[in-house]
Amino acid sequence: MPKVLVSDKLSKTAVQIFKDNGVEVDYLPDLGKDKDKLLEVIGQYDGLAIRSATKVTEKIIAAANNLKVIGRAGIGVDNVDIPAATKKGIIVMNTPFGNSITTAEHAISLMLSLARQIPEADASTRASKWEKNRFMGVEVTSKVLGIIGAGNIGSIVADRAQGLRMKVIAFDPFLSPERALDLGIEKVELDDLLARADFITLHTPLTEQTKNILSREALAKVKDGVRIINCARGGLIDEAALYDALKAGKVAGAALDVFVEEPAVNNPLFELPNVICTPHLGASTTEAQENVALQVAEQISAYLMTGEITNALNFPSISAEEAPRLTPYVKLAETLGSFAGQLTDSDIKGIRIEYEGTVAGLNVRPLTAAALTGVMKPQLQDVNMVSAPQIAKDRGIPVEVITREQQGAYESYIRLTVVTDKQERGVAGTVFANGKPRIIQVKGINMEAELTPSMLYVTNEDRPGHIGRLGTLLGQLGVNIANFNLGRVEEGGDAIALVSIDGKLADDQLATIGKLEGVKQARALRF
Known part of the structure; x- marks a missing residue:
C-alpha cells in the first residue's frame, strides 16, 4: 500500500479521499514548517501533499528515496525544486484552476474597496471621526478597466x-482577436492600456518578460488618477516607483495582495x-481551499494506484506503455517549442506542428502539449503539459x-512553426540514436545542432569574415565557445549561427554582439 504524507493543512475530506482510494496517509499539518524533521x-x-508552507528543497528531495509524486494544492510551486524532482524522477503536480474564481473575486473586491476608500473610511468611523466629506469615492460604472494578462483568472475578472x-481592455500577447471578441473585451498594446485605463489589474505570472511590467517608465505613461490592483505576483510592479507615483498623485490608489518580499514587513x-494591503489572500476562501485539497488528493491517489498523471508540471500525460517510445520525442517537441518561444516577441496568431515518419504513428497529443508548453513557458512560467493546450484554446490560438509518412532523409522529424503578425518562424x-534531440532546420535553413543549456542565436548577412569577427568578439567578452553551428540560405544571403557557450550571457554582452557588423539579431537561449 503506498503511503502519503500531508505536511500542510488540508481538508479532512481530502485525507479521507486518500483512504478511500487505498492509500495510507499520515496527516501531520505542522511538519512542513520543521525542515529538519521533514528531512528525517x-x-x-x-x-507528498503540500500547500505553500512546506519547502521541498533539493536537500529534501535528495533524502526522499521512495518519493514518486509531490502534489501542490494550489497553482504556485515556488516552494518546490522542480528540476531536482525531475532529475530524481519525481512527478510534480499542481491544481491550476481550483482557485481562479476566488482570486478573481478578490481582485474585484479590492477594486471596489479602492474606488470607495472602504478600509480608511472604516477605520475613521470606528475612531468616531465621522469624516463623511473626506471619503469622496468614484464610480466604476462606465470606467475603463485595463487587464494585464487575460488568461483563466483575467477572463473571469473581465466577466465580473x-x-x-465597465469597459474592459486587455494586454496579453497570447490573446487572439477572436478570443477577445468572445470575451467581449478589446485587445490593446500595453502603452494603449496604460494611457486609457481608469483601473489596472494584473493577472499574469512573474517571468523575465513580465518582471516590473509596471516599471517607473510604464507608470509615467498611465492616465492621471489611475488605480492599480495586483492579486497576481509580487515583482510585477516596481514598488519604489509605485510609491513615488502614489505620493505624487499620478496614481490615485493601489490595492495590493502580493509583494516582492513576503511576508511583507515594514x-x-x-x-x-x-494603499490597501492584504496578506496574499487571493486563494483564501473556504471553497477554493476545499477544491484544491480534494483535487490534489484525487490526483496523487490516481498516480500512485494506477499510474495516471494529471496536471503534472514536469511530465506529460502518458500511459506506462507509451512512455519508453514517447519520452525522447516529448523532449524534442518541448525543446523546439522553447526555441521558437524564446525568439517570439509579437502576438502569436497560430501554431503549426508537423510530425513525419515513425513519430507520426505515435500518440502525438502529449508531444503537441509539450511543444505548446515550450512555446508559452518563456512568458507563462506556470504553464505545463496538461494546461498548455487549454491555455491555447482559451486564448484563441x-x-x-x-x-504524414516519411518523405525525406530522416526516419522521424518534427517541425514547429509559430505564426505572428510579422512572420512565420519554423x-x-x-x-538521434542516442535519444538526444537535434535541430536540423531553422527558418528554412538546414543546419545540425545539439541543443545545450546556454546558447547564442545570431542571424546575419552571409559575408566573408563574419565568423571570425563573431568568434573574436566572444573571446574579448570572455565567452567560451563549446560548439559553433552554421547554416545559410544561399551565398551572400541570410545566415544563422547557433553557438553553444559556457555560462550565461549578460545583457551588456548580448547588446555588444547585436552591434557587430552584419548582425541582424542576437538572442540568448536557455534550455
Missing part, C-alpha cells in the same frame, strides 16, 4: 467587471493612506497538427 521522515513516503458595466507602501528537429 521524508524517505518513508511515496507521495462587465457585470459592473514595506514603505504601508505608510500611504491611498489555433493549433494545427499534421501527420524550427525542425529529430531524435
Whole structure:
C-alpha cells in the first residue's frame, strides 16, 4: 500500500479521499514548517501533499528515496525544486484552476474597496471621526478597466467587471482577436492600456518578460488618477516607483495582495493612506481551499494506484506503455517549442506542428502539449503539459497538427512553426540514436545542432569574415565557445549561427554582439 504524507493543512475530506482510494496517509499539518524533521521522515513516503508552507528543497528531495509524486494544492510551486524532482524522477503536480474564481473575486473586491476608500473610511468611523466629506469615492460604472494578462483568472475578472458595466481592455500577447471578441473585451498594446485605463489589474505570472511590467517608465505613461490592483505576483510592479507615483498623485490608489518580499514587513507602501494591503489572500476562501485539497488528493491517489498523471508540471500525460517510445520525442517537441518561444516577441496568431515518419504513428497529443508548453513557458512560467493546450484554446490560438509518412532523409522529424503578425518562424528537429534531440532546420535553413543549456542565436548577412569577427568578439567578452553551428540560405544571403557557450550571457554582452557588423539579431537561449 503506498503511503502519503500531508505536511500542510488540508481538508479532512481530502485525507479521507486518500483512504478511500487505498492509500495510507499520515496527516501531520505542522511538519512542513520543521525542515529538519521533514528531512528525517521524508524517505518513508511515496507521495507528498503540500500547500505553500512546506519547502521541498533539493536537500529534501535528495533524502526522499521512495518519493514518486509531490502534489501542490494550489497553482504556485515556488516552494518546490522542480528540476531536482525531475532529475530524481519525481512527478510534480499542481491544481491550476481550483482557485481562479476566488482570486478573481478578490481582485474585484479590492477594486471596489479602492474606488470607495472602504478600509480608511472604516477605520475613521470606528475612531468616531465621522469624516463623511473626506471619503469622496468614484464610480466604476462606465470606467475603463485595463487587464494585464487575460488568461483563466483575467477572463473571469473581465466577466465580473462587465457585470459592473465597465469597459474592459486587455494586454496579453497570447490573446487572439477572436478570443477577445468572445470575451467581449478589446485587445490593446500595453502603452494603449496604460494611457486609457481608469483601473489596472494584473493577472499574469512573474517571468523575465513580465518582471516590473509596471516599471517607473510604464507608470509615467498611465492616465492621471489611475488605480492599480495586483492579486497576481509580487515583482510585477516596481514598488519604489509605485510609491513615488502614489505620493505624487499620478496614481490615485493601489490595492495590493502580493509583494516582492513576503511576508511583507515594514514595506514603505504601508505608510500611504491611498494603499490597501492584504496578506496574499487571493486563494483564501473556504471553497477554493476545499477544491484544491480534494483535487490534489484525487490526483496523487490516481498516480500512485494506477499510474495516471494529471496536471503534472514536469511530465506529460502518458500511459506506462507509451512512455519508453514517447519520452525522447516529448523532449524534442518541448525543446523546439522553447526555441521558437524564446525568439517570439509579437502576438502569436497560430501554431503549426508537423510530425513525419515513425513519430507520426505515435500518440502525438502529449508531444503537441509539450511543444505548446515550450512555446508559452518563456512568458507563462506556470504553464505545463496538461494546461498548455487549454491555455491555447482559451486564448484563441489555433493549433494545427499534421501527420504524414516519411518523405525525406530522416526516419522521424518534427517541425514547429509559430505564426505572428510579422512572420512565420519554423524550427525542425529529430531524435538521434542516442535519444538526444537535434535541430536540423531553422527558418528554412538546414543546419545540425545539439541543443545545450546556454546558447547564442545570431542571424546575419552571409559575408566573408563574419565568423571570425563573431568568434573574436566572444573571446574579448570572455565567452567560451563549446560548439559553433552554421547554416545559410544561399551565398551572400541570410545566415544563422547557433553557438553553444559556457555560462550565461549578460545583457551588456548580448547588446555588444547585436552591434557587430552584419548582425541582424542576437538572442540568448536557455534550455
